[in-house]
Amino acid sequence: MSARPLVLGIAGSPREGGNSDRLLDAALQAAxxxxxxxxxxxxxxxxxxxxxxxxxxxATGECVLADGADVYDAIDAADAIIVSSPVYFAGVPAGLKALFDRMQPYWARTYELGLPRPPRRPGGAILVRGGGDPYGFAGAEATTRSVLAVLGIDVLEIVLVEGADAPADVEREPGALVRARQLGAAVASASSERTNGGS
Ligand SMILES: Cc1cc2nc3c(=O)[nH]c(=O)nc-3n(C[C@H](O)[C@H](O)[C@H](O)COP(=O)(O)O)c2cc1C
Structure with a gap:
């Protein structure tokens, strides 16, 4: 019997139930x-x-801060990861950035301690922005790609959604929800192939 891969969704917005949450829900539902x-x-x-x-x-490959054990466990247990976040001042919100920065032990293990890299896993991201400033997605996308690379994620796609600002704006952009669903399905299918050895 095939093992079911575990797709971890990381929600980056401080606003519960907003656009990036709705897009992530759609992706995970499809997964x-x-x-x-x-x-x-x-x-x-x-x-x-x-x-x-x-x-x-x-020096140790581990973080000395007391919090975060659950997050590291969730990331280590995942067969695939999808991050979904709003753009905040051309980057990602502070809470998600704090989580991203705390991934430094994975970087240290690979690049300073020469330990085996995390297993390659599929994944992707969803970034949503209101569109009120001229700086676009580039900053948030680079930050997200940087951390996903350190976590060993092969990024299938970064879904970019522009023009969603009020919490439910994505509901009026069915194309955005469709793209999020496509990402979730593609990530699930790619992780299933890896988890089950291509069977
Ligand atoms: C503090 C803050 C900073 C923001 N910065 C940007 C920005 O740089 N570029 C942009 O296009 N939208 C920006 N926005 C708008 C959000 O990206 C937009 O409202 C998005 O839909 C929020 O996603 P959420 O509903 O998942 O929280 C900002 C919103 C807030 C609250």
């Missing part, structure tokens, strides 16, 4: 329909404290 199990981790709920730059992880 379930494609046979995956899903888990949702919201940065606003885990409230990771920011990296202090102490560089202890450069």
């Amino acid at each position: 379930r329909e494609a046979g995956a199990e899903t888990r949702l981790l919201a940065a606003r709920d885990v409230g990771m404290t920011p990296c202090t730059g102490c560089n202890s992880c450069s």
Whole structure:
């Protein structure tokens, strides 16, 4: 019998039920329909404290801060990861950025300690923005790609949704929900192939 891959969704918005949450819900729903199990981790709920730059992880490969064990466990257990976030001042919201920065131990293990890299896993991201400033998605996309690379994620797609500002605006953009669903299904299918050895 085939094992069901576990797709982890990381929600980046401090606003529960907003556009990026709705898009992530659509992606995870499609992943379930494609046979995956899903888990949702919201940065606003885990409230990771920011990296202090102490560089202890450069020596040990572990973070010295007391919080975050559940987040590291969830990331390690996932067969695939999808991040969904609004653009905030051309980057990602502070809570998600704190979570991203706390991924430094994975970087340290690979690039400073020479430990085996995390297994390659499929994934992607969804970024949504109101469109009120001229700086676009580039900053948030680069930050997200950077952390996904360190986590060993092969990015299938970054879904970019522009012009959604009020919390339910994406509901008036069915194309955006369709693209989010397509990403969820593609990630589930790619992780299923890897989990089940291509069978
Ligand atoms: C603090 C803050 C900063 C924002 N910065 C940007 C920005 O730089 N560019 C942009 O297009 N939209 C920006 N927005 C608009 C959000 O990206 C938009 O409202 C988005 O739909 C919020 O997603 P959510 O509903 O998932 O929270 C900002 C909103 C807030 C509250």
